[in-house]
Amino acid sequence: MQGIADYEFVRPLGESNYGTNYLAKAPARLGIAAAEVVVKVIAGPTSDDAFRRATRELKHFSVADSDRLVAVYDAGRHGGAFYYAMEYLPLGSLESPNVELDTSRRVAAVRDAALAAHALHERGIAHRDIKPANILVADDGGRLSDLGLSQLLSPGMVTTGLGQIGLEFTDPAIMLGAQASRASDVWSLGASLHFAITGKGVYGELRGTEPLLLVRSILASQPTLSEDLSAAARSLIAACLDADVAARPRTAAEVADRASGLLSDLGSTV
Template sequence: MDGIADYEFERPLGESNYGTNYLARTPARLGIDADHVVVKVIAGPTSDDAFRRATRELKHFSVADSDRLVEVYDAGRHGGAFYYAMEFLPMGSLESPASPLDSGRAVAAVRDAALAAHALHERGIAHRDIKPANILIADDGGRLADLGLSQLLAPGMVMTGLGRIGLEYTDPAIMTGAQASRASDIWSLGACLHFALTRRGVYGDSLPAEPLLLVRAILATKPMIADDLPGPARDLISDCLDPDVTRRPRTADEVAERATAIASTMST
Protein backbone atom coordinates (compact mmCIF):
# COMPACT_ATOMS: atom_id res chain seq x y z
CA MET A 1 0.00 0.00 0.00
CA ASP A 2 1.46 3.36 -1.10
CA GLY A 3 -0.88 5.57 0.87
CA ILE A 4 -4.42 6.36 1.90
CA ALA A 5 -6.42 9.58 1.50
CA ASP A 6 -3.76 12.34 1.48
CA TYR A 7 -1.23 10.32 3.50
CA GLU A 8 1.90 9.24 1.59
CA PHE A 9 3.36 6.13 3.18
CA GLU A 10 7.11 5.75 3.48
CA ARG A 11 7.28 2.29 5.02
CA PRO A 12 5.24 -0.21 7.03
CA LEU A 13 5.83 -0.28 10.77
CA GLY A 14 4.20 -3.63 11.47
CA GLU A 15 0.86 -4.96 12.55
CA SER A 16 -1.06 -4.03 15.67
CA ASN A 17 -4.43 -5.08 16.99
CA TYR A 18 -6.91 -5.08 14.10
CA GLY A 19 -4.72 -3.07 11.75
CA THR A 20 -1.41 -2.33 10.07
CA ASN A 21 0.70 0.72 10.96
CA TYR A 22 2.54 2.82 8.38
CA LEU A 23 4.97 5.71 8.65
CA ALA A 24 3.55 8.57 6.58
CA ARG A 25 4.40 12.14 5.70
CA THR A 26 2.30 14.62 7.62
CA PRO A 27 -0.29 16.38 5.43
CA ALA A 28 -0.12 20.15 5.79
CA ARG A 29 -3.84 20.30 6.64
CA LEU A 30 -3.17 18.71 10.06
CA GLY A 31 -1.28 21.82 11.12
CA ILE A 32 1.10 19.97 13.44
CA ASP A 33 4.83 20.47 13.91
CA ALA A 34 5.91 16.97 12.88
CA ASP A 35 7.31 15.63 9.63
CA HIS A 36 5.78 12.19 10.09
CA VAL A 37 2.78 10.50 11.62
CA VAL A 38 1.78 6.89 12.08
CA VAL A 39 -1.31 5.82 10.16
CA LYS A 40 -3.18 2.74 11.31
CA VAL A 41 -5.19 1.11 8.52
CA ILE A 42 -7.94 -1.43 8.98
CA ALA A 43 -8.40 -2.87 5.50
CA GLY A 44 -9.45 -6.12 3.85
CA PRO A 45 -13.15 -6.68 3.63
CA THR A 46 -14.05 -3.88 6.03
CA SER A 47 -16.68 -5.44 8.24
CA ASP A 48 -19.02 -3.77 10.66
CA ASP A 49 -17.13 -5.52 13.45
CA ALA A 50 -13.76 -4.11 12.37
CA PHE A 51 -15.25 -0.63 12.07
CA ARG A 52 -16.82 -1.01 15.53
CA ARG A 53 -13.45 -1.97 17.02
CA ALA A 54 -11.70 0.96 15.38
CA THR A 55 -14.27 3.54 16.44
CA ARG A 56 -14.24 2.10 19.97
CA GLU A 57 -10.46 2.52 20.07
CA LEU A 58 -10.74 6.16 19.00
CA LYS A 59 -13.49 6.82 21.53
CA HIS A 60 -11.38 5.37 24.32
CA PHE A 61 -8.41 7.54 23.29
CA SER A 62 -10.60 10.65 23.43
CA VAL A 63 -12.48 10.03 26.68
CA ALA A 64 -9.32 9.12 28.64
CA ASP A 65 -7.87 12.56 27.89
CA SER A 66 -4.32 11.71 28.97
CA ASP A 67 -1.09 13.18 27.61
CA ARG A 68 0.53 9.82 28.39
CA LEU A 69 -1.53 8.15 25.66
CA VAL A 70 -0.35 8.39 22.06
CA GLU A 71 -1.98 11.49 20.52
CA VAL A 72 -4.51 10.91 17.73
CA TYR A 73 -4.76 13.59 15.01
CA ASP A 74 -7.18 12.41 12.36
CA ALA A 75 -9.49 9.57 11.26
CA GLY A 76 -11.57 8.64 8.25
CA ARG A 77 -12.67 6.07 5.72
CA HIS A 78 -11.17 5.78 2.24
CA GLY A 79 -11.68 3.19 -0.47
CA GLY A 80 -13.33 0.68 1.83
CA ALA A 81 -10.70 1.01 4.58
CA PHE A 82 -10.82 2.80 7.91
CA TYR A 83 -7.73 4.68 9.09
CA TYR A 84 -6.53 7.01 11.77
CA ALA A 85 -3.35 9.04 12.20
CA MET A 86 -1.42 9.41 15.44
CA GLU A 87 1.87 10.81 16.65
CA PHE A 88 5.11 9.16 15.54
CA LEU A 89 7.67 8.50 18.27
CA PRO A 90 10.98 7.72 16.53
CA MET A 91 12.65 6.41 19.68
CA GLY A 92 10.77 3.12 19.30
CA SER A 93 9.16 1.02 21.99
CA LEU A 94 10.23 -0.52 25.27
CA GLU A 95 10.41 -3.82 23.41
CA SER A 96 12.43 -2.44 20.46
CA PRO A 97 14.02 0.92 21.32
CA ALA A 98 15.83 2.77 18.55
CA SER A 99 18.87 2.98 20.85
CA PRO A 100 19.71 1.30 24.16
CA LEU A 101 17.78 2.56 27.17
CA ASP A 102 19.25 2.99 30.61
CA SER A 103 17.21 1.66 33.49
CA GLY A 104 15.95 5.07 34.57
CA ARG A 105 14.45 5.86 31.18
CA ALA A 106 12.96 2.39 30.84
CA VAL A 107 11.26 2.66 34.24
CA ALA A 108 10.03 6.17 33.37
CA ALA A 109 8.35 4.76 30.27
CA VAL A 110 6.52 2.16 32.35
CA ARG A 111 5.58 4.88 34.85
CA ASP A 112 3.93 6.88 32.09
CA ALA A 113 2.15 3.79 30.78
CA ALA A 114 0.75 3.39 34.30
CA LEU A 115 -0.45 7.00 34.28
CA ALA A 116 -2.19 6.40 30.94
CA ALA A 117 -3.73 3.18 32.25
CA HIS A 118 -5.01 5.04 35.31
CA ALA A 119 -6.67 7.64 33.08
CA LEU A 120 -8.40 4.82 31.18
CA HIS A 121 -9.45 3.09 34.39
CA GLU A 122 -10.94 6.29 35.77
CA ARG A 123 -13.19 6.38 32.68
CA GLY A 124 -14.17 2.75 33.20
CA ILE A 125 -11.89 1.32 30.48
CA ALA A 126 -9.40 -1.56 30.67
CA HIS A 127 -6.52 -1.55 28.17
CA ARG A 128 -6.10 -5.37 28.15
CA ASP A 129 -2.88 -5.38 26.12
CA ILE A 130 -0.23 -3.50 28.06
CA LYS A 131 3.07 -4.95 26.88
CA PRO A 132 6.55 -3.61 26.00
CA ALA A 133 5.63 -3.25 22.31
CA ASN A 134 2.77 -0.91 23.26
CA ILE A 135 4.87 1.30 25.55
CA LEU A 136 6.52 3.86 23.26
CA ILE A 137 9.57 5.87 24.24
CA ALA A 138 9.35 9.67 24.34
CA ASP A 139 11.81 12.39 25.33
CA ASP A 140 9.94 12.92 28.58
CA GLY A 141 9.17 9.27 29.39
CA GLY A 142 6.72 7.13 27.49
CA ARG A 143 3.33 6.82 25.83
CA LEU A 144 0.83 3.98 25.95
CA ALA A 145 -0.43 2.92 22.53
CA ASP A 146 -2.85 0.56 20.82
CA LEU A 147 -6.28 0.46 22.42
CA GLY A 148 -7.61 -2.07 19.91
CA LEU A 149 -8.36 -4.58 22.67
CA SER A 150 -9.62 -2.10 25.26
CA GLN A 151 -13.05 -2.71 26.70
CA LEU A 152 -15.41 -1.22 29.22
CA LEU A 153 -15.03 -2.41 32.79
CA ALA A 154 -18.53 -3.85 32.93
CA PRO A 155 -19.69 -6.84 35.02
CA GLY A 156 -19.72 -10.06 33.04
CA MET A 157 -17.48 -8.85 30.18
CA VAL A 158 -14.67 -11.33 29.59
CA MET A 159 -12.07 -11.90 26.90
CA THR A 160 -13.58 -13.93 24.10
CA GLY A 161 -10.50 -14.15 21.87
CA LEU A 162 -6.78 -13.85 22.42
CA GLY A 163 -6.00 -12.32 19.02
CA ARG A 164 -2.55 -10.70 18.97
CA ILE A 165 -2.51 -9.99 22.67
CA GLY A 166 0.86 -10.14 24.44
CA LEU A 167 0.24 -13.30 26.43
CA GLU A 168 3.44 -13.12 28.48
CA TYR A 169 2.25 -9.79 29.84
CA THR A 170 -1.37 -10.79 30.47
CA ASP A 171 -2.78 -11.63 33.88
CA PRO A 172 -3.16 -15.46 33.77
CA ALA A 173 -6.64 -15.11 35.27
CA ILE A 174 -7.77 -13.44 32.02
CA MET A 175 -6.86 -16.62 30.13
CA THR A 176 -9.24 -18.62 32.29
CA GLY A 177 -12.18 -16.29 31.80
CA ALA A 178 -11.74 -13.57 34.42
CA GLN A 179 -13.04 -10.08 33.69
CA ALA A 180 -10.57 -7.45 32.54
CA SER A 181 -10.07 -4.93 35.31
CA ARG A 182 -7.76 -2.41 36.91
CA ALA A 183 -6.08 -5.35 38.61
CA SER A 184 -5.40 -7.22 35.36
CA ASP A 185 -3.81 -4.15 33.76
CA ILE A 186 -1.74 -3.67 36.93
CA TRP A 187 -0.46 -7.25 36.55
CA SER A 188 0.65 -6.31 33.02
CA LEU A 189 2.40 -3.18 34.27
CA GLY A 190 4.35 -5.28 36.77
CA ALA A 191 5.45 -7.69 34.03
CA CYS A 192 6.47 -4.74 31.85
CA LEU A 193 8.49 -3.23 34.69
CA HIS A 194 10.33 -6.53 35.05
CA PHE A 195 11.12 -6.44 31.33
CA ALA A 196 12.21 -2.80 31.55
CA LEU A 197 14.81 -3.68 34.18
CA THR A 198 15.95 -7.10 32.96
CA ARG A 199 15.00 -7.35 29.25
CA ARG A 200 13.41 -10.67 30.20
CA GLY A 201 9.85 -11.79 30.72
CA VAL A 202 8.64 -13.24 34.00
CA TYR A 203 8.34 -16.73 32.48
CA GLY A 204 11.88 -17.07 31.19
CA ASP A 205 13.11 -17.30 27.62
CA SER A 206 11.99 -20.77 26.50
CA LEU A 207 8.24 -20.35 26.07
CA PRO A 208 6.60 -21.96 23.02
CA ALA A 209 5.53 -19.70 20.15
CA GLU A 210 2.25 -21.42 19.31
CA PRO A 211 -0.53 -19.54 21.16
CA LEU A 212 -2.36 -22.51 22.68
CA LEU A 213 0.88 -24.12 23.87
CA LEU A 214 1.97 -20.74 25.20
CA VAL A 215 -1.22 -20.39 27.22
CA ARG A 216 -0.75 -23.87 28.69
CA ALA A 217 2.86 -23.11 29.58
CA ILE A 218 1.94 -19.82 31.25
CA LEU A 219 -0.87 -21.37 33.27
CA ALA A 220 1.48 -24.12 34.45
CA THR A 221 4.32 -21.76 35.40
CA LYS A 222 4.67 -19.40 38.32
CA PRO A 223 6.10 -16.00 37.36
CA MET A 224 9.76 -15.65 38.30
CA ILE A 225 11.18 -12.32 39.45
CA ALA A 226 14.91 -11.75 38.94
CA ASP A 227 16.91 -11.97 42.18
CA ASP A 228 19.24 -9.09 41.36
CA LEU A 229 16.62 -6.34 41.13
CA PRO A 230 16.72 -3.41 43.58
CA GLY A 231 14.46 -4.05 46.56
CA PRO A 232 11.79 -1.42 45.77
CA ALA A 233 11.51 -2.62 42.17
CA ARG A 234 11.29 -6.25 43.19
CA ASP A 235 8.64 -5.39 45.78
CA LEU A 236 6.53 -3.44 43.28
CA ILE A 237 6.72 -6.17 40.65
CA SER A 238 5.85 -8.81 43.24
CA ASP A 239 2.87 -6.78 44.42
CA CYS A 240 1.59 -6.28 40.86
CA LEU A 241 1.88 -9.99 40.07
CA ASP A 242 0.24 -11.19 43.29
CA PRO A 243 -2.37 -13.87 42.46
CA ASP A 244 -4.63 -12.29 45.07
CA VAL A 245 -5.96 -9.19 43.32
CA THR A 246 -6.83 -7.58 46.66
CA ARG A 247 -3.11 -7.47 47.50
CA ARG A 248 -2.07 -5.72 44.29
CA PRO A 249 -1.71 -1.93 44.18
CA ARG A 250 -5.22 -0.49 44.23
CA THR A 251 -4.68 1.76 41.24
CA ALA A 252 -2.28 2.18 38.34
CA ASP A 253 -1.60 5.66 39.72
CA GLU A 254 -0.08 3.99 42.79
CA VAL A 255 2.11 1.91 40.45
CA ALA A 256 3.21 5.13 38.74
CA GLU A 257 4.09 6.77 42.07
CA ARG A 258 6.22 3.85 43.15
CA ALA A 259 7.86 3.63 39.71
CA THR A 260 8.72 7.34 39.93
CA ALA A 261 10.57 6.70 43.19
CA ILE A 262 12.43 3.77 41.61
CA ALA A 263 13.40 5.78 38.50
CA SER A 264 14.71 8.64 40.66
CA THR A 265 17.34 6.33 42.15
CA MET A 266 18.67 5.31 38.75
CA SER A 267 20.91 7.16 36.32
CA THR A 268 19.17 8.93 33.45
Protein backbone atom coordinates (compact mmCIF):
# COMPACT_ATOMS: atom_id res chain seq x y z
CA MET A 1 0.00 0.00 0.00
CA GLN A 2 0.96 3.62 -0.33
CA GLY A 3 1.40 5.85 2.70
CA ILE A 4 1.62 9.45 3.79
CA ALA A 5 4.78 11.35 4.76
CA ASP A 6 7.13 8.64 6.12
CA TYR A 7 4.31 6.31 7.23
CA GLU A 8 4.00 3.08 5.27
CA PHE A 9 0.40 1.88 5.38
CA VAL A 10 -0.21 -1.78 6.17
CA ARG A 11 -3.98 -1.84 5.71
CA PRO A 12 -7.03 0.41 6.09
CA LEU A 13 -8.86 0.15 9.41
CA GLY A 14 -12.04 1.89 8.36
CA GLU A 15 -13.52 5.32 7.80
CA SER A 16 -14.80 7.78 10.36
CA ASN A 17 -16.91 10.89 9.99
CA TYR A 18 -14.09 13.02 8.58
CA GLY A 19 -11.24 10.75 7.54
CA THR A 20 -9.80 7.28 7.11
CA ASN A 21 -7.79 5.27 9.63
CA TYR A 22 -4.83 3.19 8.48
CA LEU A 23 -2.60 0.74 10.29
CA ALA A 24 0.93 1.88 9.49
CA LYS A 25 4.51 0.98 10.31
CA ALA A 26 5.90 3.31 12.95
CA PRO A 27 8.84 5.36 11.59
CA ALA A 28 11.97 5.21 13.73
CA ARG A 29 11.89 8.97 14.33
CA LEU A 30 8.91 8.55 16.68
CA GLY A 31 11.15 6.78 19.15
CA ILE A 32 8.43 4.43 20.41
CA ALA A 33 8.58 0.71 21.15
CA ALA A 34 5.47 -0.13 19.15
CA ALA A 35 6.05 -1.39 15.61
CA GLU A 36 2.70 -0.12 14.34
CA VAL A 37 0.53 2.94 14.79
CA VAL A 38 -2.83 4.17 13.57
CA VAL A 39 -2.68 7.07 11.12
CA LYS A 40 -5.82 9.11 10.55
CA VAL A 41 -5.88 10.98 7.26
CA ILE A 42 -8.43 13.79 7.23
CA ALA A 43 -10.61 14.07 4.15
CA GLY A 44 -10.06 17.15 2.00
CA PRO A 45 -7.54 20.00 2.13
CA THR A 46 -6.87 21.82 5.39
CA SER A 47 -6.24 25.57 5.66
CA ASP A 48 -3.25 26.95 7.56
CA ASP A 49 -5.51 28.31 10.30
CA ALA A 50 -7.40 25.02 10.69
CA PHE A 51 -4.10 23.14 10.80
CA ARG A 52 -2.86 25.36 13.62
CA ARG A 53 -6.07 24.93 15.61
CA ALA A 54 -6.10 21.16 15.14
CA THR A 55 -2.45 20.65 16.04
CA ARG A 56 -2.83 22.88 19.11
CA GLU A 57 -5.76 20.79 20.35
CA LEU A 58 -3.96 17.53 19.61
CA LYS A 59 -1.05 18.80 21.66
CA HIS A 60 -3.38 19.41 24.61
CA PHE A 61 -4.84 15.93 24.04
CA SER A 62 -1.40 14.35 24.07
CA VAL A 63 -0.29 15.97 27.33
CA ALA A 64 -3.59 15.68 29.25
CA ASP A 65 -3.01 13.99 32.57
CA SER A 66 -4.58 10.60 31.84
CA ASP A 67 -3.25 7.22 30.80
CA ARG A 68 -6.77 6.40 29.61
CA LEU A 69 -6.36 8.55 26.50
CA VAL A 70 -4.96 6.94 23.37
CA ALA A 71 -1.42 8.21 22.92
CA VAL A 72 -0.96 10.73 20.09
CA TYR A 73 2.53 10.67 18.57
CA ASP A 74 2.61 12.98 15.61
CA ALA A 75 0.62 15.33 13.37
CA GLY A 76 1.33 17.05 10.10
CA ARG A 77 0.29 17.91 6.57
CA HIS A 78 1.31 16.14 3.41
CA GLY A 79 0.16 17.26 -0.02
CA GLY A 80 -2.46 19.47 1.65
CA ALA A 81 -3.95 16.61 3.68
CA PHE A 82 -3.92 16.72 7.48
CA TYR A 83 -2.96 13.54 9.34
CA TYR A 84 -2.06 12.41 12.81
CA ALA A 85 -0.61 9.23 14.27
CA MET A 86 -1.77 7.55 17.45
CA GLU A 87 -1.48 4.39 19.51
CA TYR A 88 -2.76 1.13 17.99
CA LEU A 89 -4.93 -1.06 20.24
CA PRO A 90 -5.53 -4.41 18.49
CA LEU A 91 -8.47 -5.50 20.65
CA GLY A 92 -10.76 -3.14 18.76
CA SER A 93 -13.55 -0.88 20.00
CA LEU A 94 -16.79 -1.32 21.90
CA GLU A 95 -18.57 -1.02 18.57
CA SER A 96 -16.39 -3.60 16.81
CA PRO A 97 -14.37 -5.62 19.34
CA ASN A 98 -11.86 -8.18 18.10
CA VAL A 99 -12.34 -10.29 21.25
CA GLU A 100 -15.33 -11.56 23.21
CA LEU A 101 -16.27 -9.01 25.88
CA ASP A 102 -18.38 -9.63 28.95
CA THR A 103 -20.42 -6.85 30.54
CA SER A 104 -17.72 -6.02 33.07
CA ARG A 105 -15.11 -5.35 30.39
CA ARG A 106 -17.55 -3.19 28.45
CA VAL A 107 -18.44 -1.12 31.50
CA ALA A 108 -14.76 -0.82 32.43
CA ALA A 109 -14.00 0.56 28.97
CA VAL A 110 -16.67 3.27 29.38
CA ARG A 111 -15.44 4.05 32.90
CA ASP A 112 -11.96 4.64 31.51
CA ALA A 113 -13.32 6.74 28.66
CA ALA A 114 -15.03 8.90 31.27
CA LEU A 115 -11.74 9.33 33.15
CA ALA A 116 -10.07 10.32 29.89
CA ALA A 117 -12.85 12.77 29.04
CA HIS A 118 -12.47 14.37 32.47
CA ALA A 119 -8.75 14.91 31.86
CA LEU A 120 -9.58 16.66 28.59
CA HIS A 121 -12.27 18.78 30.24
CA GLU A 122 -9.81 19.90 32.89
CA ARG A 123 -7.67 21.27 30.05
CA GLY A 124 -10.67 23.06 28.55
CA ILE A 125 -11.26 20.56 25.73
CA ALA A 126 -14.54 18.88 24.86
CA HIS A 127 -13.99 15.59 23.03
CA ARG A 128 -17.08 16.11 20.79
CA ASP A 129 -17.25 12.55 19.46
CA ILE A 130 -17.56 10.06 22.33
CA LYS A 131 -19.22 6.91 21.03
CA PRO A 132 -18.59 3.13 21.12
CA ALA A 133 -16.43 3.30 17.99
CA ASN A 134 -14.07 5.70 19.79
CA ILE A 135 -13.92 3.75 23.06
CA LEU A 136 -11.14 1.24 22.51
CA VAL A 137 -10.65 -1.96 24.47
CA ALA A 138 -7.44 -2.61 26.40
CA ASP A 139 -6.33 -5.45 28.63
CA ASP A 140 -6.71 -3.19 31.66
CA GLY A 141 -9.96 -1.48 30.66
CA GLY A 142 -10.30 1.02 27.86
CA ARG A 143 -8.96 4.10 26.10
CA LEU A 144 -10.70 7.12 24.61
CA SER A 145 -9.65 7.77 21.05
CA ASP A 146 -10.19 10.03 18.07
CA LEU A 147 -10.67 13.57 19.30
CA GLY A 148 -13.53 15.11 17.32
CA LEU A 149 -11.58 17.65 15.29
CA SER A 150 -14.23 18.15 12.62
CA GLN A 151 -15.49 21.41 14.19
CA LEU A 152 -11.96 22.79 14.14
CA LEU A 153 -11.06 21.66 10.66
CA SER A 154 -14.38 22.83 9.18
CA PRO A 155 -15.75 25.36 11.68
CA GLY A 156 -18.68 26.38 9.47
CA MET A 157 -19.86 22.81 8.99
CA VAL A 158 -23.18 21.86 10.56
CA THR A 159 -23.91 18.50 12.15
CA THR A 160 -25.85 17.23 9.17
CA GLY A 161 -22.86 17.83 6.91
CA LEU A 162 -20.55 15.62 8.89
CA GLY A 163 -21.78 12.30 7.56
CA GLN A 164 -21.81 9.30 9.87
CA ILE A 165 -20.72 10.68 13.23
CA GLY A 166 -22.57 8.41 15.63
CA LEU A 167 -25.56 10.74 15.84
CA GLU A 168 -27.39 8.53 18.33
CA PHE A 169 -24.52 9.13 20.76
CA THR A 170 -24.58 12.92 20.29
CA ASP A 171 -26.37 15.20 22.72
CA PRO A 172 -29.48 16.45 20.85
CA ALA A 173 -28.66 19.98 22.00
CA ILE A 174 -25.60 19.87 19.72
CA MET A 175 -27.88 19.16 16.77
CA LEU A 176 -29.84 22.28 17.71
CA GLY A 177 -26.73 24.44 17.67
CA ALA A 178 -25.33 24.22 21.21
CA GLN A 179 -21.58 24.25 21.75
CA ALA A 180 -19.79 21.05 22.74
CA SER A 181 -19.08 21.00 26.48
CA ARG A 182 -18.55 18.83 29.54
CA ALA A 183 -22.29 18.29 29.67
CA SER A 184 -22.56 17.17 26.05
CA ASP A 185 -19.70 14.70 26.52
CA VAL A 186 -21.45 13.38 29.67
CA TRP A 187 -24.57 12.78 27.53
CA SER A 188 -22.45 10.80 25.07
CA LEU A 189 -20.91 8.76 27.90
CA GLY A 190 -24.39 7.84 29.13
CA ALA A 191 -25.53 6.74 25.68
CA SER A 192 -22.30 4.76 25.23
CA LEU A 193 -22.76 3.07 28.62
CA HIS A 194 -26.27 2.03 27.60
CA PHE A 195 -24.82 0.46 24.46
CA ALA A 196 -22.03 -1.20 26.44
CA ILE A 197 -24.48 -2.92 28.79
CA THR A 198 -27.38 -3.70 26.44
CA GLY A 199 -25.86 -3.69 22.95
CA LYS A 200 -28.56 -1.21 21.93
CA GLY A 201 -28.76 2.51 21.32
CA VAL A 202 -31.08 4.71 23.35
CA TYR A 203 -33.25 5.37 20.29
CA GLY A 204 -33.74 1.72 19.37
CA GLU A 205 -33.23 0.73 15.76
CA LEU A 206 -32.69 3.86 13.70
CA ARG A 207 -33.50 3.36 10.05
CA GLY A 208 -31.57 4.83 7.17
CA THR A 209 -28.16 6.46 7.03
CA GLU A 210 -28.88 9.92 5.60
CA PRO A 211 -27.73 12.33 8.32
CA LEU A 212 -30.54 14.87 7.97
CA LEU A 213 -33.21 12.17 8.28
CA LEU A 214 -31.42 10.69 11.28
CA VAL A 215 -31.31 14.08 12.97
CA ARG A 216 -35.02 14.61 12.37
CA SER A 217 -35.81 11.15 13.70
CA ILE A 218 -33.69 11.68 16.83
CA LEU A 219 -35.06 15.13 17.59
CA ALA A 220 -38.61 13.80 17.28
CA SER A 221 -37.86 11.02 19.78
CA GLN A 222 -36.99 10.64 23.43
CA PRO A 223 -34.23 8.33 24.68
CA THR A 224 -35.69 5.06 25.94
CA LEU A 225 -33.77 2.92 28.39
CA SER A 226 -33.74 -0.87 28.22
CA GLU A 227 -35.74 -2.82 30.77
CA ASP A 228 -32.68 -5.06 31.23
CA LEU A 229 -30.70 -2.40 33.08
CA SER A 230 -30.05 -2.69 36.79
CA ALA A 231 -31.48 0.05 38.98
CA ALA A 232 -28.02 1.60 39.47
CA ALA A 233 -27.19 1.53 35.75
CA ARG A 234 -30.59 2.98 34.87
CA SER A 235 -30.13 5.80 37.39
CA LEU A 236 -26.69 6.73 36.06
CA ILE A 237 -27.63 6.59 32.38
CA ALA A 238 -30.87 8.51 32.93
CA ALA A 239 -28.94 11.23 34.76
CA CYS A 240 -26.41 11.53 31.92
CA LEU A 241 -29.20 11.84 29.36
CA ASP A 242 -31.29 14.36 31.29
CA ALA A 243 -32.44 17.22 29.07
CA ASP A 244 -31.73 19.54 32.00
CA VAL A 245 -27.98 20.01 31.88
CA ALA A 246 -27.94 20.95 35.57
CA ALA A 247 -29.38 17.54 36.46
CA ARG A 248 -26.57 15.63 34.76
CA PRO A 249 -23.43 14.49 36.58
CA ARG A 250 -21.34 17.64 36.91
CA THR A 251 -18.16 15.98 35.67
CA ALA A 252 -17.11 12.97 33.66
CA ALA A 253 -15.12 11.92 36.75
CA GLU A 254 -18.44 11.48 38.56
CA VAL A 255 -19.63 9.27 35.70
CA ALA A 256 -16.46 7.19 36.06
CA ASP A 257 -16.94 6.88 39.81
CA ARG A 258 -20.51 5.69 39.45
CA ALA A 259 -19.48 3.28 36.68
CA SER A 260 -16.91 1.85 39.11
CA GLY A 261 -19.82 1.19 41.44
CA LEU A 262 -21.53 -0.78 38.68
CA LEU A 263 -18.37 -2.82 38.28
CA SER A 264 -18.36 -3.59 42.01
CA ASP A 265 -21.94 -4.82 41.71
CA LEU A 266 -20.80 -7.07 38.85
CA GLY A 267 -17.94 -8.42 40.96
CA SER A 268 -15.38 -7.13 38.46
CA THR A 269 -11.69 -6.68 39.19
CA VAL A 270 -10.96 -4.70 36.01
